[in-house]
Amino acid sequence: MSSEVNRRILLLKNKTTPRDPYHDVFTDAGFEPTFIPLLKHGHVDREKSIEYFTGEEFLSIPVFIITSQRAVECLNECLEHVSSEIKTVIHEKTVYTVGPATTEVLREAGFTNIKGGSDAGNGSVLSDIIIKDVQEGGPSKMIFLTGEIRKDIIPRKLKQAKIDLIEKVIYKTEPRDDIVSNFHSSSKDVRWVVFFSPQGTVPIVEHLQGAERSSAMGPFVASIGPTTEEYLQSYSIGIDAVASKPEAKSLLAAITAYEHQN
Ligand SMILES: *[C@@H]1O[C@H](CO)[C@@H](O)[C@H](O)[C@H]1NC(C)=O
Numbered sequence: 001m002s003s004e005v006n007r008r009i010l011l012l013k014n015k016t017t018p019r020d021p022y023h024d025v026f027t028d029a030g031f032e033p034t035f036i037p038l039l040k041h042g043h044v045d046r047e048k049s050i051e052y053f054t055g056e057e058f059l060s061i062p063v064f065i066i067t068s069q070r071a072v073e074c075l076n077e078c079l080e081h082v083s084s085e086i087k088t089v090i091h092e093k094t095v096y097t098v099g100p101a102t103t104e105v106l107r108e109a110g111f112t113n114i115k116g117g118s119d120a121g122n123g124s125v126l127s128d129i130i131i132k133d134v135q136e137g138g139p140s141k142m143i144f145l146t147g148e149i150r151k152d153i154i155p156r157k158l159k160q161a162k163i164d165l166i167e168k169v170i171y172k173t174e175p176r177d178d179i180v181s182n183f184h185s186s187s188k189d190v191r192w193v194v195f196f197s198p199q200g201t202v203p204i205v206e207h208l209q210g211a212e213r214s215s216a217m218g219p220f221v222a223s224i225g226p227t228t229e230e231y232l233q234s235y236s237i238g239i240d241a242v243a244s245k246p247e248a249k250s251l252l253a254a255i256t257a258y259e260h261q262n
């Protein structure tokens with residue numbers, strides 16, 4: 001490719017910190033990536049969650065599960081609004097979690113009885129740890145604090161093991177209000193637009209439907225995988241490259257292959 005070729009690429013996702021593999025891989029390959037965050041997280045209903053955390057059910061059950069950092073953030077924000085006596089009771093509960101990062105956030109917040117964590121890299125392993133603890137005499141009733149969208153491996157395995165699991169949704173993920181304005185301010189003269197998931201992309205898809213696209217200049221459209229590709233096809237958006245695997249190198253390979261053919 002000659003040096004005049006426009007190499008701006010819009011990545012429709014949050015840039016991950018501290019490093020984003022898509023940023024690194026595409027920058028190394030001579031592209032200029034720009035990220036457009038699509039989603040935001042928030043309480044489903046903070047007041048209701050505070051009521052729940054200070055109510056009979058939550059306080060009387062000594063064990064809960066919390067696997068996402070977002071859920072922990074929501075829990076901690078709620079606990080800022082409860083009395084210190086109640087906070088102490090809650091901090092003494094047994095809490096099961098996944099991975100070292102979430103463990104650290106819980107520990108910093110004041111939880112002392114954290115299980116799973118570094119020993120459990122995913123929900124399946126965590127479920128096995130919980131089932132073993134219950135079989136060895138631990139309490140068999142527990143609460144799972146989740147987001148609106150959650151993987152169902154933990155509830156499935158625990159219910160199979162006859163554990164009495166109460167699921168409580170405390171946070172939600174929703175499209176940001178500034179998607180369209182961010183897209184408009186970044187999409188001028190862009191060569192590639194990359195879709196990572198359907199979530200939050202409707203305004204952008206609608207924009208692309210109406211946009212002039214030239215076969216030589218783009219903007220070209222890439223998808224991280226077949227599900228997102230089907231979604232774009234359902235809007236009659238032509239797709240120029242699909243990553244064979246949902247990862248940065250595969251995406252770069254698909255885009256480079258397209259560039260070489262055309
Ligand atoms: C995306 O990043 C913004 C800040 O850059 C943050 O507020 C938001 O929660 C992030 N969204 C997701 C889905 O991670």
Ligand SMILES: *[C@@H]1O[C@H](CO)[C@@H](O)[C@H](O)[C@H]1NC(C)=O
Pocket residue numbers: 121122124125
């Ligand atoms: C969970 O982690 C274990 C151990 O690292 C691994 O063997 C297993 O395949 C993982 N399961 C899933 C569903 O990712």
